[in-house]
Amino acid sequence: xxxxxxxxxxxxxxxxxxxxxxxxxxxxxxxxxxxxxxxxxxxxxxxxxxxxxxxxxxxxxxxxxxxxxxxxxxxxxxxxxxxxxxxxxxxxxxxxxxxxxxxxxxxxxxxxxxxxxxxxxxxxxxxxxxxxxxxxxxxxxxxxxxxxxxxxxxxxxxxxxxxxxxxxxxxxxxxxxxxxxxxxxxxxxxxxxxxxxxxxxxxxxxxxxxxxxxxxxxxxxxxxxxxxxxxxxxxxxxxxxxxxxxxxxxxxxxxxxxxxxxxxxxxxxxxxxxxxxxxxxxxxxxxxxxxxxxxxxxx
Amino acid sequence: xxxxxxxxxxxxxxxxxxxxxxxxxxxxxxxxxxxxxxxxxxxxxxxxxxxxxxxxxxxxxxxxxxxxxxxxxxxxxxxxxxxxxxxxxxxxxxxxxxxxxxxxxxxxxxxxxxxxxxxxx
Numbered sequence: 463x464x465x466x467x468x469x470x471x472x473x474x475x476x477x478x479x480x481x482x483x484x485x486x487x488x489x490x491x492x493x494x495x496x497x498x499x500x501x502x503x504x505x506x507x508x509x510x511x512x513x514x515x516x517x518x519x520x521x522x523x524x525x526x527x528x529x530x531x532x533x534x535x536x537x538x539x540x541x542x543x544x545x546x547x548x549x550x551x552x553x554x555x556x557x558x559x560x561x562x563x564x565x566x567x568x569x570x571x572x573x574x575x576x577x578x579x580x581x582x583x584x585x586x587x588x589x590x591x592x593x594x595x596x597x598x599x600x601x602x603x604x605x606x607x608x609x610x611x612x613x614x615x616x617x618x619x620x621x622x623x624x625x626x627x628x629x630x631x632x633x634x635x636x637x638x639x640x641x642x643x644x645x646x647x648x649x650x651x652x653x654x655x656x657x658x659x660x661x662x663x664x665x666x667x668x669x670x671x672x673x674x675x676x677x678x679x680x681x682x683x684x685x686x687x688x689x690x691x692x693x694x695x696x697x698x699x700x701x702x703x704x705x706x707x708x709x710x711x712x713x714x715x716x717x718x719x720x721x722x723x724x725x726x727x728x729x730x731x732x733x734x735x736x737x738x739x740x741x742x743x744x745x746x747x748x749x750x751x752x753x754x755x756x757x758x759x760x761x
Numbered sequence: 762x763x764x765x766x767x768x769x770x771x772x773x774x775x776x777x778x779x780x781x782x783x784x785x786x787x788x789x790x791x792x793x794x795x796x797x798x799x800x801x802x803x804x805x806x807x808x809x810x811x812x813x814x815x816x817x818x819x820x821x822x823x824x825x826x827x828x829x830x831x832x833x834x835x836x837x838x839x840x841x842x843x844x845x846x847x848x849x850x851x852x853x854x855x856x857x858x859x860x861x862x863x864x865x866x867x868x869x870x871x872x873x874x875x876x877x878x879x880x881x882x
Contacts, residue, residue, distance in 0.1 A: 546810075546813065547817065547822060547825050548810040548825075550826075550829050551828075551829045551832060551833075552810075554829065554832065554833045554836060555803075555832075555836075558836050558839075558840070561840055561843075565843060565844075565847060568847065569847065569850070572850065572851055572854050573854070575854070575858070576854045576857060576858055579857075579858045579861045579862065580861065582861075582865070583861045583864065583865060586865055586868045586869075587868075589872070590868060590871070590872070641846075645849070648853060652856065655860060659860070659863065659864055659867070662864075662867060663867050666867070666870070666871040666874065671864075671868065671871075674864055675864075678857065678860065678861060678864070681853075681857055682857060685850055685853045685854060685857065688846070688849075688850060688853075689846070689847070689850040692843060692846035692847065692850070693843065696839050696840075696842065696843040696846075697795065697796075698795065699839045700836060700839055701795055701798075701799060703832055703835045703836055703839070704799070704802070704832075705802075706832075707828060707829070707831075707832040708802065708806055710824075710828040711810075711825060711828055712806075712809060714817075714821050714824050714825055714828075715809070715815055715817075718815055718816065718817055718818070718821055719815060722815075722816060
């Protein structure tokens with residue numbers, strides 16, 4: 463029963479009061495027995511009796527202390543929540559912001575690494591006389607396309623997933639639905655590219671290398687788009703979750719305020735009715751006092 | 762509602778002065794991207810949550826805890842999904858890098874062959 467009261471956390475004095483009552487009851491019982499002439503045979507009996515009563519009192523004191531401690535703990539927790547019931551939610555929402563930031567940094571680092579390989583590949587393509595491919599895979603162009611893969615290109619590079627507006631997020635919405643197909647497509651691309659590389663290895667023609675190069679560029683772009691869309695889709699999803707959360711929390715707040723407002727209006731209504739009754743009673747009383755006076759004055 | 766109408770609405774609102782100015786600055790200096798909208802919504806929500814005088818009941822606290830728990834779980838799912846996607850991207854990029862390096866070796870061989878042919882001729 464005590465535990466139940468502690469859990470509720472609102473009637474913290476109930477358990478203590480009950481213990482105090484028990485304590486008083488014991489003292490009363492003792493006093494009653496003394497008062498009604500209970501015959502204690504010796505001082506030893508009295509000593510024993512008193513010792514028992516004091517032991518019981520000590521037990522009750524300890525119990526009270528424990529109850530107090532638990533009630534205080536429960537109330538502290540409740541008070542903390544009352545102080546700021548939204549702290550936990552805010553903390554979680556801040557952590558997703560940090561997660562996105564970390565993921566973004568990681569993605570930039572991954573694309574920096576591949577950017578270096580692409581740029582070197584572009585140089586080789588150029589030395590092989592495949593200028594178009596070399597141009598599309600040059601460090602400058604790659605930097606402008608997306609990633610800060612070289613320290614001297616940082617200024618030109620745009621951020622991983624630049625600020626999305628409108629249609630960009632439409633793509634992100636489609637991403638989740640089409641992800642399975644994209645993953646399959648990636649696997650097919652790999653098979654095709656392996657075939658192209660085998661063909662080039664056998665013939666070592668300029669056309670063969672050009673085909674391999676375009677395959678590389680295509681795959682790089684697809685991975686880049688996949689990463690950007692995955693990131694944007696996650697951000698979009700979190701935005702939806704946040705909206706839903708805000709709506710729920712605000713609905714609870716609104717309902718409480720509405721209920722409190724209605725309660726006060728009802729109390730005002732009751733108070734108004736009570737005031738009217740009192741007014742009528744007062745008038746009636748005044749009338750009767752007047753009548754008494756009239757009777758007195760009547761001759 | 763266009764941006765100016767939104768600014769006017771914010772200006773006329775009961776939002777606390779400092780937050781109000783922060784929101785107006787965000788609106789005046791940025792496009793209405795998802796991130797900017799989120800920042801504005803967060804500021805408005807902070808303003809709402811700053812009123813701690815609402816006499817919430819234990820049932821309210823319980824409902825709020827449940828909502829927070831649900832939100833937290835849903836966000837964890839998004840985190841897991843994005844982690845998986847980024848892991849996929851990392852693997853794909855590693856594969857592509859290997860492929861580029863393999864191709865580079867073939868190009869080197871081709872260039873050596875071309876030089877050898879030139880020297881022989």
